[in-house]
Amino acid sequence: MSEDRSATDIFRLLADETRVDILRAVAVAQYELEQVGSGAAEPAFSEIYDHVDVENTSKLSYHLGELTGTYLRKSDDGYSLSHAGERIVRFILSGNYEQPEAFGPKPVDGVCVFCGEEALEAKRSHQFFRIDCTSCEQQVTGQPITPAQGRTRDSESLVQSVKLRSAEDARQIRRGMCPECGAQLSADVIAVPESPLPDADPFVVTSTCEECLREYNSPLTYSVVFHPASIAFHWDRGIDVTARALGVSRASLRGALDVSTDLG
Ligand SMILES: [Zn+2]
Ligand SMILES: [Zn+2]
Structure with a gap:
């Protein structure tokens, strides 16, 4: 277990609507770009920008920088989700933070x-x-x-x-x-x-x-x-x-x- 950053620091990074939107946008862009057998797509900056409601590119750049290293990885081609990014974004997209629906008896x-x-x-x-x-x-x-x-x-x-x-x-x-x-x-x-x-x-x-x-x-x-x-x-x-x-x-x-x- 890495003790460099506290769990609070990690979660504090997400206490911002734009950043949660960015994670969602990366997942959506990956989903749209991926083809069978192509492996995980790495959406470019411009592709993420198209999917996020953010004022300008420098704002996006700033938030991407904050998320990179913890929730995102950056390569020459674009961005992809880290393990933490994957877990969080699937959790958000699936709505698994809600209560399960009633069932039975x-x-x-x-x-x-x-x-x-x-x-x-x-x-x-x-x-x-x-x-x-x-x-x-x-x-x-x-x-x-x-x-x-x-x-x-x-x-x-x-x-x-x-x-x-x-x-x-x-x-x-x-x-x-x-x-x-x-x-x-x-x-x-x-x-x-x-x-x-x-x-x-x-x-x-x-x-x-x-x-x-x-x-x-x-x-x-x-x-x-x-x-x-x-x-x-x-x-x-x-x-x-x-x-x-x-x-x-x-x-x-x-x-x-x-x-x-x-x-x-
Ligand atoms: Zn365990
Ligand atoms: Zn019994």
Whole structure:
């Protein structure tokens, strides 16, 4: 982590409407210039000027100078977005700083991991897609969703997208990569004598990101079932565990995976 500039300094650079407009303009100009297979376009000064409502070129020049190094990169051809620029501008364009739209409660397929009843109901709660059991009244899962994820989908497609993202995240976590920031995760297996899950063993895999401080928990059984050796073992005996995971029990399976994280 670079300590040269404080986070406040970095965000203060954006406390100006013209600069936010410039980042947006770079993304729009890139989008217009890019062709399939051409790689990231580098809009020239004049192309950015065409997309920004700014008094004159010297004003634009000044603001571009302020953003360059943190949010933008400058080359002989033009400007492109840095990692921070990419993250911020996609966040702004997608409107992901808004509240996600309301959703549910809506009945979903699956079996409750706590009581075994088929009584699951999905809804949005703050930034989480939640599945609760109406029989034992426990929260079965809470997966973060983005406002754009909800806004661009109907409810069926939203459920699918939550499953997809969960599966992708789980795959990265198993391989030691933090889905949030990309840093290396450190994993540990801890014993939890009071496991609330009747069918799970009393061990939890806890993966911690020392960089962004995100923590991911999963019952050991669920962590090892998708290990390539386990997939192959089951495959040889006529069982496709990956397909099973995507079937009826998918929701409950994932539920146990993140329940402790999201309940905080
Ligand atoms: Zn239940
Ligand atoms: Zn992280």
